Amino acid sequence: MFARLLYESFRRQKRRKLLAGVAITLGVAVATAMIAVATDIGDKINRELRTYGANLLVTPQEDTIDVEIGGVNLKPPSDGNFLSEADLPKIRGTFWRHNIVGFSPMLPVNISVDGKSATLLGTYFSKKIVFGKDVTTTGVRITHPWWKVQGNWPGDESQDILVGEHLADKLGKHAGAALDIAGHTHPISGILSTGGAEDDQIVTPLALAQAVLGKPDTVRRIYVSAMTKPEDALARRDPKTMNPELFDRWYCSPYVQSIAYQLQEAIPHSHAEQIRQVAQNEGTVLSRIKGLMLLVTLAALFASALAVSAAMATAIFERRQEVGLMKALGAGKVAVASLFFAESTLLAIFGGIAGFFAGSFLAHRIGRSIFDSQITIQPVLFPVILAIAVIVTFAGSAAAIRRAVQFDPVFALRGDA
C-alpha cells in the first residue's frame, strides 16, 4: 500500500513533482559545479601563476659568487663551476616530476660583437627531453612565457640565434640578417623582447653557446618552474632535524623546499634554491584566490540549499488536503511523515543524479572557457553530492512535513487550514 501510494503520488502529480525535481536538479548542479571548480581552482591558478616564470634555481654546489650588474656578467668567463647537461633529463625522474612544468638551462658566455663585449646566453627553446619512456618538451618558451620573439624561434639543434631588441638596435640588425660570432656566421631568426636583461643579449641554442665557450656538456644554471603547495610551518623546517616519519611527509609534499631538495638529489654536485620573489608570493596569491573561491562556494551551497528547501516546502504545503484525507482514513502521523520523506528521498536521488551530471557539464564548460583546460571531477564527489542533496531536501522538507502532519483533518478537508 505504501509503495502504491508513493507510485501514484508521482504518477498523478507529475507537474508538481517535476517542479520540485527541477529545483533540486538546478540546486545540485550549481553546488556540483562550484565544488568541482573550487577543488580544482588551486591547480588551475597554480598553472596560471607559472606565467611568473621559474621558482627554483639550480646552480653548481661549489659556486663562486656572481659578479653581475643588470644582467651583465663581469666575471672572467672560465671562472666558476658548471653542471653537466647530461644530468638534465634526471629532473624528469624526481618524485614530483609531474609538478615540474618545465626547466631551462642557461649558459652565459662573454663574447665580443663588432668589437664590443656582449653576453651570449645558451638555452633550450622548446627541446624534447627523453628520460626512460617519458618524453617531454621544455625550454624558455614554457618557463619564460613573457619572452616575445619577432620573427621565428630558433630550433634547438640549429645554428640560428636570437638578438635582444636593444642590442639589435645598437647593431642595426633585424630578423633575417646574420651575425658573426667567434669566427662563424649565424643567421638571426628573430628579435627577442623580454623587458629584462636579455634585451641586451644574444640568445642561442645551448649547444652553440657550449661550442663558443669550448666546454661541451656544460650548463651554468637551471631555471625550474614547478607547481608548489603554499608554504606552511612544516615546509620551513630543516629536513635534517626531522624524524623519518615527518621527513617522509615533508618529502612527499610539493613544497618548493622539498622539490629543491629532490632536484639536488637528482643532479650531482648541485645546489637548488627557491627564487623567493616568485616562490614566496605565489603562495599568498594562491591561498587568497583559493580562500575566495571556498567562501564563494559556501555561498553557492547555501543558496542552492535554500532553493531546494523552498521548493520542497511549497510542494508539501500544497498537499494539506491529501494529508487530511489520509488522516481521516486512519493514517498515523508516522505513516504520513514517512510517505512524504520517502517522496523527498526519491526526488532528492533523481534530482541529485541529474544535477550531478548537469553540474559536471557546467564545470567542464567553465574550465574550457576560462582556463582552456579540463576541470577534473573527483568520482568521490558523486556520493558526497548525493548525500548533500538528500540531507538538504530532508532538512528543507522537515519543517513543512511537521506542519503537514499536525493539520486537523477536519480543517484540512474543509480547506480552512
Place this chain on the structure above:
Amino acid sequence: MSKTQPIPESVVERRLNAAHTSMFLRMLWRAAVLRRGRAASALLAMVVAAAVATAMMNLYVDVQAKLRKEFRNYGANVVVVGKDSASLPADALNKIDTTLAGRGMAVAFAYVVARTASGQSVVVAGTDFAKVQKLNHWWSVTAWPTEPQDALVGKRALPVVSPDGKPFDLSFQGRAIRLTPAGTLQTGAAEDSRVYLPMDDFLAWSGVQPSTIEVAVNGSQEEVSETIIQLAAALPTAHVRPVRQIMEGEARVLGKTRAMLYAAAVLIILTAALCVLATLTGWVFDRRRDFAIMKALGASERLVSGFFAAEATALGAVGAVLGFVIGIGIAAWIGRVNFNAPVVPRLSVLPFVMAGSMTVALLSAMLPMSLLRRIQPAVILKGE
C-alpha cells in the same frame, strides 16, 4: 422627520477614494500580519537572495583592487635605468616620486664592483633599506641594518667577504670602507651575491650615483601604462620599461580569477532568484482563496492583480533593502577573513539588487495570477 442632507458629490467622491486607498493599504498590511509565517518565509527567501546577490556583486567589483594589493608583493612592475648603463641624474628619484604622487613607491639602487681584502670581486649596492623592506617583501633578512656602516650581506657573498662574521674591508678605485655585517640576505637570485649598504654610506664611499630605480606602481594595467608614459616624459635621459614578467603574470591571474568569480556570481544569483520564485509562487498560489473572495465581492481583475503586484513589489523592496545590508556584511566578512581588509560597501550595487528583487518578486506573483485568473471564484471557494 427631517430629511437627511444630501451629501455633496465631491465629498462622496473623496470618501470613496479615501476608503479605497486605505482599504488597499489595510489589506496589504493585514495580509502580511495575519499570515505571519508564510509572509515571513517569503520575505526570508527574498532577503537571503538579495544578500547573496549583493555580496557577490560587491565582491566582484572589489576583488580586483584586493588582489592587486597582493600582486604588488611581487615587487616593482616598472624599472627606470640610465640609457646605455649610465648613471641616472641625481634628481631622478625626486622626479619619479613627484610623478607618482603617492600612487606607488620607488627605490633607487646604485652598483659598483668592489674588491675584498683577499682581492675577490664582489658587487656592492647602495639603497634605502626602509623602502626596500616595503617593496621587496620576499627578501629574507636575518636583521635589517640600522647603524651607519652596517651592511646587509647576501648569503653567497658572506663566505667571501666575512666568513667569520667580523667587520670587513672593501675597496673601490683605491677608496676603502670598513663595514659590519649586520644581517644576511637570502632571495635565491642575484641579490645573494651582493653586499648592500645604506645609500648615504655608499655615495660617500664610491661617489657613484644610482643607475637603477625600481618602481612599484599601483593600479590597473591602463593606469600603469599611463604612469610609464608620464615617467618617460619626466626623465628623458632614462629608459623606463615595464617588468613584463610581473605585469603579464598579474594580468593573467587576475583575469582568470575575475572570470571565475563572474561565473560563480551568475550561478549563485540565478539560484537565489529561483529560490525566490519558488517560494513566492507558492505563497501567492496558496492565497487563491483570498483571491476568490475578493473577486466574489466584486473586485475587478485589475484591482486584484494590482493588489498582488503591490504586495510582491513591497516584499521585493523590503527584502532588497534588508538583503543589501546583510550582503554588505557578508562581503565585508569575506574581505576580512580572506584579505585582512574590509570590502568597501558599494552603494552602486543597491539599484541593481533593488530592481532585480522587485522584478523577480513581480514575476513570481504574476505567474500564479495568470493561472488563477482562468478559474471561477466559485470553484476555488468550493475548495477544488
